Amino acid sequence: MKDPGGFLTRLSTDSDDSPDRLLQHLIAIQHHHSYIPDEAVRRLSERLGTPAVEIFSVIAYYAFLHRHPRGQFDIYFSDNITDRMLGNKALMEGMCKKLGVEPGVPRADGKVTIDMTSCTGMCDQGPALLVNGMAVTRLTEERIHKMVGLIEAGVPAAKWPKRFFVVKDNIQRKDMLLSDYIIRGSAIDALNVKGGDAILESLDASNLRGRGGAGFKTATKWRFCREAPGAEHYVVCNADEGEPGTFKDRLLLHSYANCVIEGMTLCAGVIGAKKGFIYLRGEYLYLVEALEKTLQDRRDANLLGEKIRGKPGFDFDIEIHLGAGAYVCGEESALIESLEGKRGIPRQRPPFPVVSGYRNRPTVVNNVETFVAAAHIAVFGADWFKSSGTGDSTGTKLFSVSGDCAKPGIYEYPFGVTIRQVLEDCGASDTQAVQLSGAAGSTIPPQEFYRHIAFEDVPTGGSFMIFNQKRDLLKMVLNFTRFFCHESCGFCTPCRIGGRLMNDLVEKVMVGYATSYDISELKKIGLVMKKTAHCGLGSTAPNPVLDTLKKFPGTYSKRLINTSYEPAFNLESALEVSRHLTGRDDERAHLELGN
Ligand SMILES: Cc1cc2nc3c(=O)[nH]c(=O)nc-3n(C[C@H](O)[C@H](O)[C@H](O)COP(=O)(O)O)c2cc1C
Ligand code: SF4
Structure with missing residues (x-):
């Protein structure tokens, strides 16, 4: 088990009994046991004076905490769209196959669990994963092959080659x-x-x-x-x-x-x-x-x-x-x-x-x-x-540049730099779109590359993801809608339900069953979320859909099904259950799609 500088061990011996320390105690227990046993919850409850039910709800809330054992090697593949573009899915499938693991399910011998997680912040050196909490970058088939060998041999992650864990500054x-x-x-x-x-x-x-x-x-x-x-x-x-x-x-x-x-x-x-x-x-x-x-x-x-x-x-x-x-x-x-x-x-x-x-x-x-x-x-x-920047946006800004370019990494520019300038400097060509400020930000088409990155024009928290003409922008959108579904805290209805509905509709567009009615639904739900969500997550979650619908309408329209009626659900896939039950799969058991 990796424990940088003994930090987690110190956490586990932490004598501070303040309820504020609950999450830190839980993280230490998770790292020690690979899960949080009910007995540990009972003891923590007595010690901190926090009801056990509250502790269980905290465990359920955080993605890296579990009530049931994970593998001795607990692996999470980073699943940002840039990891996808670099082939994370095939690498993960390959690793699962070699180790005989179902995603998310610990192997029967308790040795390994393989899962996906949201962006791990290594997009300039992806695809990336976490093993027992530590980042492994620049994954290749060869690296995965070596990791599989180390896992099967039971070599603790702390003894794996140091080069696996190198995270470059990349300035x-x-x-x-x-x-x-x-x-x-x-x-x-x-x-x-x-x-x-x-x-x-x-x-x-x-x-x-x-x-x-x-x-x-x-x-x-x-x-x-x-x-x-x-x-x-x-x-x-x-x-x-x-x-x-x-x-x-x-x-x-x-x-x-x-x-x-x-x-x-x-x-x-x-x-x-x-x-x-x-x-x-x-x-x-x-x-x-x-x-x-x-x-x-x-x-x-x-x-x-x-x-x-x-x-x-x-x-x-x-x-x-x-x-x-x-x-x-x-x-x-x-x-x-x-x-x-x-x-x-x-x-x-x-x-x-x-x-x-x-x-x-x-x-x-x-x-x-x-x-x-x-x-x-x-x-x-x-x-x-x-002396740097613009009137409303003084100084400089750090950008995290990733995606389709020759030189991903960290770029510091005075505020006011144009999007085109950044693209030129990082060696991007044939760019179809730039996603600024992350999943919650804006999608910029080439006709707007003259724009300036600044609070008074296009603001950004720092993310600058580049997509070339070969990329399917709907895959980017779907990656983000899934991300928001996964990350919604569930407290308010517009985000909890609206985010799921938007994701389902984007999936429907992706598989080719959506109609223009679904597009108008996407817009409607997006606007409701923007106006009524409790926090910034829910109010910005519709951005990638609404922005691409406006600026890249063809991404959606080319996939709409040509039909004279507008089903509100996917009838073809709903029929799958009856086909299965009746044992039929002939032509007449399917809708006549595309006619
Ligand atoms: C869903 C969501 C996630 C956020 N994540 C971050 C974050 O990771 N880092 C950050 O500095 N601000 C984040 N913010 C913004 C913070 O709420 C806050 O505005 C910021 O930390 C204030 O610092 P600043 O004034 O230096 O920008 C996030 C906001 C939202 C709505
Ligand atoms: S909008 Fe904020 S508070 Fe509401 S469910 Fe989403 S994340 Fe939670």
Whole structure:
């Protein structure tokens, strides 16, 4: 069992009995036993004072937690559309066949389970999978063959060749954030010299906006939190990075971790927080060891802990909190619920986290990249930052480029760069569409490649997936509708039911049984979801369908069945049951499709 730096073992011996630790305890038990036995639930219930039924509901909520044994080797293939384009399905089928495994079902000898999971954030070096929580990238038939041998021989994943687990940074273009390193401690020194007011003024003047997607002004968020009543304030770094096609925070957490933590400490000093969290997606377990080391190095250097840089009252420390495979936990209020050890159901807002966040105390939640930018601004100033970008979108942005191009990876550009420029630089040709900002984002056709990536034109949280002319865009759409069905937390009807209906209708288009009535249904359901869903997941889930219907109508129209009536369900496949029961499969037992 892989346990980077003994982190999971430490979790399992964690003596903290606060109910907030529930999810962390469950993750440790899952890693230890490959599932969470009922007996462990009973003990946890007694220890934390959390009802067992609540613990069972938390287990059911997170994709990486299970009540029944998984294989000794627990494998999840990443299933983003870019993994599909790189052949993940055939590789998974091949592996299942070689090992004699049904997807999702542990092998009878308990040795291995093989499953699919949502995007694991390795799209620039896919296809990828997780084995016992650790990422294996650049899968090939040969690599799969070797893995099968290691599994059959019972070689623990910790002893597999190191090259399997290499995750490259893959920086293809650097600009101000990735080139101009700040010296460790320099943003904290700037705060101690200038004071919180001056740092806030500088952030305000820089016009830094959040890099997690919504683009809320960072200075305003920090100021609201600073001014919110109550002695206990918190800082949270949103490192959930679950949006399909997004992997730029992976780089920052790996190679710029000091800068991320510097930004969090700066924020703590400004808002008066003593405690912070890095909410790290479970898929990035491999980053934990280095992150823990960076935190310890900073404690040793008096950059975390008590009296930071000798300043009385400046006490702040950071804990890593792992996620367990739930995309919606990237939504800030769901993330806070998850930090409190609960199911990640998004909260009603207002109140916003800056007033009532973690433990109902004022909390700043920022994206990883936002903290890096804030630390740079504290050191180099607002003018330096504003020298790049556009009026409404100052500074630079990291893009995660993947799909049909010669050079996938991380690209840093000043805001305002055109889509065409990025395509040229990454060696894309014959491009049919770019999916910006992930599954919830927008699909851009070639006639719009002149557009600028910026909050005032086309915004993005960072994902930039490229599809050439040979690709079937409906496969992309279907991958995303399945993703949203899978990731819906089920709390509200429009998303829980609407998402499923949209997915079924897209499947119907895909197999060639849909009519124009189904298309109008897709539009109707999409609009209802946009207007009535409880959180951003449900309100953005229809985007890929609505956007492609508008910009790529031929993708749908060429598949519509030519029929004089408009069935609301798939009659041909419904007849399959009666064909089976009557033992008939002659011509007259089928509809006359296509006539
Ligand atoms: C479904 C959903 C998933 C999200 N996932 C992330 C994420 O992985 N990382 C992130 O920084 N923000 C994510 N967000 C946005 C956060 O709710 C929040 O706006 C952000 O963390 C604020 O940080 P910022 O101001 O620095 O952008 C997500 C939002 C939604 C609706
Ligand atoms: S929109 Fe979806 S993810 Fe958000 S609360 Fe409703 S069901 Fe949950």
